[in-house]
Amino acid sequence: MSAELSEIGLYGLAIMGQNFALNMAEKGFKVSVCNRSPAKVDATVARAKAENIATLVGHKEPKDFIASLSKPRKVVLLVMAGKPVDDTIKLLSEFMEEGDIIVDGGNEWYPNSIRRSKELEPKKILFVGMGISGGEEGARNGPSLMPGGPKSAYDALHPILERSAAQVEGSACVTYCGEIGSGNYVKMVHNGIEYGDMQLIAEAYQIMKAIVGLSNDVMSARFAEWNKGELKSYLIEITADILKKKDDMKGEGYVIDKIKDCTGMKGTGMWTVKEAAEQAVPAPTIAAALDARFLSGRKEEREVAATILKGPTEVPSVSHEQILEDLQAALYAAKICSYAQGLCLIKAASDAEGWNVDLSECCRIWRGGCIIRSGQLDHMRAAFSKDAGLKNLMIDADFAAGLNQRHCQWRRIVTLCIASGIPCPAFCASLNYFDSYRTANLPANLTQAQRDFFGGHTFERIDMEGSHHCQWSESHKDIGDVKERTAGNIGS
Template sequence: MTKRTFGVIGLAVMGENLALNVESRGFPIAVYNRTSAKTEQFMAERAQGKDVKAAYSLEEFVQLLERPRKVLVMVKAGGPVDKVIEQLKPLLEPGDMIIDGGNSLYEDTERRTQDLEATGLGFVGMGVSGGEEGALKGPSLMPGGTASAYQELEPILVKIAAQVDDGPCVAYIGRGGAGHYVKMVHNGIEYGDMQLIAEAYDLLKLGAGLTNPELHAVFAEWNKTEELNSFLIEITADIFTKMDTETDQHLVDLIMDTAGQKGTGRWTVMSALELGVPVPTMYAAVNARIMSSYKDERVAAAQEITAEVGTFSGDKQTFINQVRDALYCSKMCSYAQGMALLRKASQEYNYGLDLGEDARIWKGGCIIRAGFLDKIKAAFTENPDLPNLLLAPEFKQSILDRQSAWREVLVMANQLGIAVPAFSSSLDYFDSYRRERLPQNLTQAQRDYFGAHTYERTDKPKGEFFHTQWME
């Protein structure tokens, strides 16, 4: 029998769809799942008539593959990935490679890359974004790790990735855990995007009283604009049209207001704290999901803490336009934070990231795909050393043109008693970043007062430190 070009371990939804994607591009595949019943189900229901060979042991699976063997592991992040790797190691030969396509923590990927490269094996930690549909039809792929392994995989990856006007949505990201780090930050930006959209929805529905059909019309119109055209705005518009078959009510109104999370947003915030990069929009988004989980407490508190809530009385269309501008300004800040974090991580971990290329491969397949990623790519192509996206002429002028509307939305939200943590955090980020002098001179004076932590002076050379006896 002809050896298989590619192998997939793990046949949950993402593993199945990636396997079928690879096969559909002309590459014979082998598949294996820990439970044989799942393998049998896949072969019977989805692999009929396709160039797929099933294995029912890892030994059989490895023998089905041509050399150098290319093994994609699609199992739960953490311990399960390590377990599969340990089982594969004695069965593979130098030059073979393992690809981890799950949402693994970049530090784990770093460790695994070093471990496997020391044995002559290649390891690629590959971020995959696009959900089950993207996995099947073309995701955004963010592979990092062993460079020689990526070169072997490239002919396959460029075929299975989403295709956009300037190429496939895949590129070698960098050494070690670079691929999973970029995917993690992608998810952090995604958290911010989703929270900002939720706040826009809250302002328009609760504040301005728009109905679900009106919300559909607004978001559908926004999706036609150069600024907000994106996958998340598109699906948001669709959500407002879905009716519940049991009650004949809009389904969105019946969904419990508690949002889950798998950890990548939290990892992004934790990494930013460790690297000293401000990401307040992402932090607000993570915190909002945590707050949403306190449903019972919030229900009880709503009965105890009553406060006067304002009533919107202005022109609705004007307010809708202001919310649109506030959303775009906040979105720019969210992406600026994400790209700044990638820049710092690249320097700290020697990833050698190309921020323009990272933005380009997010243009298709992934959850944060958006029209304005072309502008982000252009900004970093024009100036690879750009320290912050807000300094790019295009984005700087866009915010300056819209900041009045942004501020008015925040004022209205406060008057109405509607929490908009991500909108607020984004504006705080903008206002803090553009300030030549912040009030932390007082903070440093306090630190020196109670802890003799010293301070620098504005009228002395930078790097000279002073201490004052404040209570002489």
């Protein structure tokens, strides 16, 4: 490699792009940067100089930027998802050649990555869709990286990605997820799990505040204590920090109490729920978290409803310490359900697309850098390493024992919330998921009978092979004949 040429380029210098470029350069790689706005190039170069990073160079023209890279040229894009990615690929690929590699590091809907890969095939430019988790801090200091694309492209990128990723116990938080689309999918599900985890923590906060009546400082201390044990995770850690943060803008109170209760979103949670439906994989914790965000956005409606709709006037009297003990157990159990649902979804999509995603590797690379990093991920990794065909995390012997030990406390928390009129959609959805999955005989036989009654959809029997249709009543006979002639297209 010529000493004048850079080993990798990064296009898109908003804060994530700046931070990831500086991260790679700090690890000893020569990095070229470029941006649609030349001012961002200047700002990034100045920042590198201020941080004593000498291996980052700026370019203001796309042609010069591409020419500055050693072959095969490797370019990471960190621009807004959607059309900006297409526009950037069109702009840069004009100057690229066979064997060069483009990596999209944004949160992208995975079919878009598959499409872009095919569009680049005539030029024989390799395309990688790579999930990057960890936010601004992770991008700068070491994120969790989830690349999917041609294996040859990953092999060429690996030395840079391995050194730039978060490091946990000497292991880099990066792995080859599979063919194109797989990296985007794993990152999408990561974000879906994140939705569920955040909602569960928010519900725990509401229980502490509205039922137990704890102050922000006491809640902060409790979350900090939990972060030393089985609930140890990044989200629990930052929750403790958030709750104790004083309002230094106005000089009184706490920031948390001044924030409007309307949650934003960027779409990955919605994609996860949509994909769960497409793959016929239940993801009720994640769906409940998404619904909670939708409901939070209806602030004005909720304020009106609060003056009209009434809740319980008497609430159960329970020891506050008992509630907090139960809450810790319930939060652990419900969080396991969120991970279980997400990992089941990745497995279903991997099987359908032929990606061969390794779930134990997903758990390994999520241990550092990313938002859902948790002390339990080591145990999850071990579960899937021990049994690659594990159908659901909940039935691993160790996790099953933990859930079985805590389910009564979990039920007490859900019951307490319902009796107190405190919403707990994610806790409740997780418990229903647990109970449904452990129930050998669900009432779906009645649902299927109803479908056959009004739609002639047929049903399977437990004592006979094949599909069957029943004449449910004399008045149903003619209707049934019509339905059979229309191939069961009536109803749901």
